[in-house]
Amino acid sequence: MALLDVRDIEVRFGGVVALDGLSFDVGAGEICALIGPNGAGKTTMFNVVSRLYEAQAGHVTFDGQDLLALPPHQISRIGVARTFQNLALFPALSVLENVMVGAHTEGKIGFLGSMLRIGSAKEERRLRTECREILERMSLGHLADRPAFGLPFGTLKRLEFARALASRPKLLLLDEPANGLTHGEVDELGKTIKHIRDEFDLTILLVEHHMSMVMSISHQIVVMDFGRKIAEGTPDQVRDDPVVIEAYLGTPA
Amino acid sequence: MSDQSTNLPDTPPAFAAPTGPAAGPRGVPWLRIVFGVVVAAVAVALPYFNDPATNQIFCQVMYLALAAMGLNLLTGYNGQISLGHGAFFGIGAFTAAILTVDHGWVIEATFPIAAILAAVVGVAVGFPALRLKGLYLALITLGLAVLFPLVVKKFVEGPGGVPLLKPKRSQVGSMVDFWADDIYRYYVCLGILAVMFLLAWNLVRGRMGRAMIAVRDQEVAASTVGIGVANVKVWSFALSAAYAGLAGALSVYVDRTADASNPIIYFQRSIEFLIAVVIGGAATIGGPLLGAMLLVAIRRRTEGTEAMAPALLGGALIIVVYVLPDGIVGGLRRAAAWFRGRTAGSASPPDPSPASPSATPAPSPN
Ligand SMILES: Nc1ncnc2c1ncn2[C@@H]1O[C@H](COP(=O)(O)OP(=O)(O)OP(=O)(O)O)[C@@H](O)[C@H]1O
Ligand SMILES: [Mg+2]
Secondary structure: OOOEEEEEEEEEEOOEEEEEEEEEEEOOOOEEEEEOOOOOOHHHHHHHHOOOOOOOEEEEEEOOEEHHHOOHHHHOOOOEEEOOOOOOOOOOOEHHHHHHHHOHHHOOOOHHHHHHOOOHHHHHHHHHHHHHHHHHHOOOHHHOOOEOOOOOHHHHHHHHHHHHHOOOOOEEEEEOOOOOOOHHHHHHHHHHHHHHHHHHOOEEEEEOOOHHHHHHHOOEEEEEEOOEEEEEEOHHHHHOOHHHHHHHHHOOO | OOOHHHHOOOOOOOOOOOOOOOOOOOOOOHHHHHHHHHHHHHHHHHHHHOOHHHHHHHHHHHHHHHHHHHHHHHHHHOOOOOOOHHHHHHHHHHHHHHHHHOOOOOHHHHHHHHHHHHHHHHHHHHHHHOOOOHHHHHHHHHHHHHHHHHHHHHHOOOHHHOOEEOOOHHHHOOOOOOOOHHHHHHHHHHHHHHHHHHHHHHHHOOHHHHHHHHHHHOHHHHHHOOOOHHHHHHHHHHHHHHHHHHHHHHHHHHHOOEEOOOOOHHHHHHHHHHHHHHHHOOOOOOHHHHHHHHHHHHHHHOOOOOOHHHHHHHHHHHHHHHHOOOHHHHHHHHHHHHHHHHHOOOOOOOOOOOOOOOOOOOOOOO
16 A cells, blocks of 8 residues: 555635645655646645645545644654755754754653753763764764754755654655755755665655656656646656646746 | 745744854863852852842842743743743742741742742643734733732732731741851752752753744744644743742742732833843843843842833843844853854854844745
């Protein structure tokens, strides 16, 4: 069975239909790309899975559970992590602390435990070590103790990636991770995503406009336009689909 | 292709001063240790060199600092504004006063009760506060501080029908022979202050402290990484109220008065706490203490010319907002960073410490 199963999802904002009966599924271990012109509804789909937006109709099943029945802060616990298209970091915290917040669900110490330091030192050390390793993995180790504030956009995008990994997710949603990177860096990121998927045993749902990267790392591609799925298939199938070419050329993306 | 630039920050969170650089593994911080030992030695020796009236003033600084720390946990670290902390302070004060005056308790034994009662009321306020933000939250909590004396008036009747309770002098006396009353009280306050500040320090640099800051700066992302936002906010309220309540109980211990005869007294307290936090440095551990010191110093200078106090305080606030946006502690930190930069040449990278952390775009979830 698919790890993520999206069925007939519909989202409206007033008169705007952002998602119009969207269905697709993502098999365990796959990298699935969600592509489409600006405003197609890709980020909206992420926000439905994160429970930030309510779907007016449809179902989302993750790992056999009804995902839409959970509150937003439970989504991470069942194994779904994400990054944000426009960044949502904690500027006042250090780079390492940002990742440690990402590992929130990996810890247990509550308010009183923290204050009285009951068991907190040990847990804190463990989290710190693990998060440092993730930072090293994302080539951010040298920035660990810097505040996140003021770092370049591309670095912050990688930091968000690292923060998402810290919760040890099964499914990772990446919203335009290559945004703001140079061409060389985009290739690099594509490789990183593939390696990370293997190392962390991940399933990835990827929104990205850089077609070369999408084509080279995806197993499956879902093409959207105006909140609907207009095509679906392997990179080779999608590349030559006239409907897809039409959608991209017909819209100033 | 896409447009991250169209989606730049919503308003930066109020009082969101950046926390200090995480104490990295830079070897033993000798300077800090020496500084800490000196401060501790001075604090311990101080009451022996002063008369009882002066020691009482030091104690006032301490309970003010404690209440300000409570507000700092809520407003500085968690981003929830409260003008109602005077009410929590008052709850603590009247808990201590009623238990000692009417029920003959040893006053020290009332401290935990005062803290717990304030925390319970804090939870009761924290839940509706979940639905409010910024100015609305400030207004509602302000109502709390204004209402408090009216409620007290209904239930407390001191001598002469005034809602004013005074424990007897013997009830706040020393419990040991070798310390005079004022010195003893000073050490009780100092011990409580040290413990409560240590607890706060433990909290803010641990898992839940990070969660509090995450909720303050980026609620959406905080919930996405699995932080129970409502839970963190209500806990912050309860803890914060407990600090204020404990401070209120200490005020009765130090000043031997719980007074609700003046209808705006607890509102004034609220403002004092907020000023102490802002001037000292929100979201810092030292800030509330420095702010409380400065506040009491200003109050002393203006004694007798009551109208001067608001003017001086207002002036101090304006200076802070324009010159030291992250308070005295933030200013000291920047000075230290600048100084390190000078002495180390260009060896260390420039300190990117911001005045406000708003440059990292905050998302609407998109
Ligand atoms: N919170 C919201 N309120 C109103 N309309 C919204 C909201 N979020 C999204 N929309 C609308 O829904 C549609 C889909 O937007 P969405 O952000 O999902 O597109 P996208 O595919 O991610 O585009 P891009 O490639 O530019 O990121 C757009 O018309 C957008 O204006
Ligand atoms: Mg988008």
